[in-house]
């Protein structure tokens with residue numbers, strides 16, 4: 001795999017539309033975890049200032065094997081098995097960024113990010129602002145997140161909203177291997193801190209990666225299925241669930257458009273508003289609890305931006321406002337295609 | 351925590367340079383200093399103290415929202431700051447006014463923080479590597495450690511040339527010793543053998559909480575548990591603070607790994623202008639420490655070396671001039687433009703901050719001349 005990977009174009013800088021047209025296509029099938037791995041390898045090969053830091057990311061390759069082989073390839077000075085301390089990882093990454101490095105931190109699981117919360121929200125997010133632009137913080141924080149893996153407490157959460165609420169951070173989440181490969185490189189190329197939420201239930205699902213292709217702008221949303229009557233918006237693993245729901249709805253005679261959010265902060269409203277102007281109906285789906293969430297934010301903003309196009313209130317289908325339950329109940333907690341279809345029916349009934 | 355038998359002291363309470371086994375190791379660092387260096391130490395302590403008094407006055411007169419006094423801690427700060435070499439990086443907490451002064455920072459930046467005109471105040475890259483103040487207790491210790499990890503990765507320590515090799519010094523207080531971040535910083539520093547000095551100013555209080563609540567053992571002894579050599583110094587002795595820190599930084603830059611220094615000192619003033627220390631500490635305790643004033647001690651030493659009234663009078667005039675210049679420029683500090691709220695939230699363009707900046711500009715201009 002590494003042969004093809006090294007032929008990939010470097011990541012386009014954040015916000016730019018496309019990289020140069022490829023001279024030959026190199027499509028590889030790989031799971032999402034491998035695509036992140038390939039993107040990390042590419043970024044490290046392109047820029048010696050890129051470092052990886054995290055718990056168990058060296059010889060083990062991370063608990064999800066996302067960094068597998070990278071320490072062997074780039075050495076322990078560029079792939080650091082850190083002490084077991086999340087605040088320490090993020091805090092020292094800030095110091096390394098001040099020194100000119102571009103650290104990529106791995107948080108082992110979503111529920112273990114909170115010991116690093118101060119360093120992320122009060123330090124990393126504000127550092128450029130406090131320096132009045134004289135210091136940049138090109139730090140990426142990778143977070144495997146979300147449910148569907150039947151794991152124990154603290155291993156299936158979706159903490160995006162805590163960080164989306166914080167000015168100074170950017171948040172993205174790829175749903176496909178191709179996006180994972182390109183978006184991780186764009187995140188590393190960004191001079192702002194980027195929280196990179198990896199939908200861990202999708203880690204093992206294969207998809208095509210266009211290694212010689214080009215990156216879509218990091219902070220763009222994307223229509224992944226066209227439809228005319230209802231718009232569904234979501235991110236990460238929820239995209240697969242929304243596509244299932246759209247398929248089932250089509251069988252019942254309802255045409256559903258599906259949008260992959262890709263970026264949670266900032267949110268690219270262009271495709272969402274254009275879709276709502278066509279369908280008149282919007283449903284936002286996420287695994288995270290709905291109260292004060294990215295879903296609430298989208299509902300409020302689209303109501304402001306497309307009020308006269310709406311035929312029904314924007315509906316939210318989210319995890320419940322209860323702690324993520326024991327694994328035997330996760331399928332009840334997490335929105336599935338049926339819960340989305342129930343919302344489709346409610347929306348159509350207005 | 352009281353002095354221990356191991357506390358390094360070079361100047362006795364009445365300003366006499368100590369000789370003998372305990373001092374011998376450090377006296378060469380002092381011997382290497384010239385008259386001008388010693389006079390500079392004194393000048394930096396006196397000017398900082400006068401600045402501190404002026405800022406406290408400005409606060410009482412309603413010109414600053416808050417003031418954070420450094421009075422009493424000048425020797426620990428001036429000695430350690432002069433121990434740092436030009437290429438070193440210094441990460442302060444929020445009381446290190448004398449360190450800023452030594453590094454030539456325009457301390458009007460500190461005034462701006464407390465008057466409410468900025469969250470930053472200076473550019474570390476243009477301020478002899480004096481980084482920004484940090485208010486979240488101990489969080490800067492990790493930034494300093496990460497920075498020192500970067501020096502090591504760059505191969506810019508342990509080359510054998512102390513004028514090239516870089517090191518980091520990070521400042522914090524006794525209360526900070528209980529924070530997770532400080533303990534994580536010690537772990538990372540030990541793991542990666544960073545070129546760095548942890549400089550604790552034990553001023554005996556964390557707001558109203560005595561150091562005995564933070565620790566039942568002398569704090570410098572804790573670092574051994576992390577695999578980092580620790581040493582305790584009389585922080586009201588500017589020469590000892592200088593010598594011990596110079597030795598520690600030079601060892602760290604030479605590749606010997608991190609060092610921990612506990613400087614015993616005392617916060618003569620309140621924690622901040624909002625604090626009332628009479629509620630938690632006795633006047634007798636305060637007076638014991640007032641009697642150990644670091645500036646008086648050093649002045650005695652300089653006089654025994656032959657410095658006369660003229661020098662001390664000159665420094666006093668310089669301090670007065672400095673204070674009146676700060677007062678004048680404080681009163682001239684304007685209100686920052688509203689654009690500043692949005693301009694540096696991100697380094698790269700961001701649709702939300704751009705839209706809100708434009709909205710606010712429109713909104714404000716909608717009031718026309720009535721504003």
Ligand SMILES: Cc1ncc(C[n+]2csc(CCOP(=O)(O)OP(=O)(O)O)c2C)c(N)n1
Pocket residue numbers: 445485486487522523524525526527553555556557617621
């Ligand atoms: C994380 C955090 N908790 C609480 C505070 C409020 N606070 C400000 S200073 C201080 C005491 C700090 O004591 P110490 O570290 O000894 O430093 P000193 O003020 O004595 O210089 C406290 C509790 C804070 N700034 N940050």
Ligand SMILES: [Mg+2]
Pocket residue numbers: 523524525551552553554555556557
């Ligand atoms: Mg203290």
